[in-house]
Amino acid sequence: MILGLYEAHLPVSNKNRSIEFYSKLGLELAWQDEDTAFFWIEKEKSWLGLWAGEEYKMHYHPSVRHVAFRVSFEKLKESITWLKSIGIEPVPFGRRSSSEPFIRPNQGNASVYFNDPDGNSLELMCYVPVPEGMKTITEKLSFEDWEKMIEKER
CATH class of the missing domain: 3.10.180.10 (2,3-Dihydroxybiphenyl 1,2-Dioxygenase, domain 1)
Structure with a gap:
């Protein structure tokens, strides 16, 4: 349906x-x-x-003032450079101090966040295939940490 x-x-x-x-x-x-x-x-x-x-x-709450746009994993890797090239500063998500893209292994996705002029939360997001043994990781991982973990899995 x-x-x-x-x-x-x-x-x-x-x-x-x-x-x-x-x-x-x-x-x-x-x-x-x-x-x-x-x-x-x-x-x-x-x-x-x-x-x-x-x-x-x-007042901001993701249930009413948030949209995630689907992008490819490769484009997400370039997202910080692209956002800055069009005059948009990425912002950290939640309690993170870094605004760099990150991966949520337990959800099988990766994201970077930024705001529109009114403070609406916007996200570039993609699917990430996660090896079975890593699907229970709830920590938000930097791309660098993710790639190191994937190398160990191989």
């Missing part, structure tokens, strides 16, 4: 500033009206709605 995610929404304070920001990420503006803009994430498959209004003042 369910084929994938069609849409997600975020509150923004300034629609035009947000259009500029999300365009820098390479998303295509699908349409807009007076206080709303929609960007294709995958054309004709999924989009992101940006809604201008006072809701952007709502």
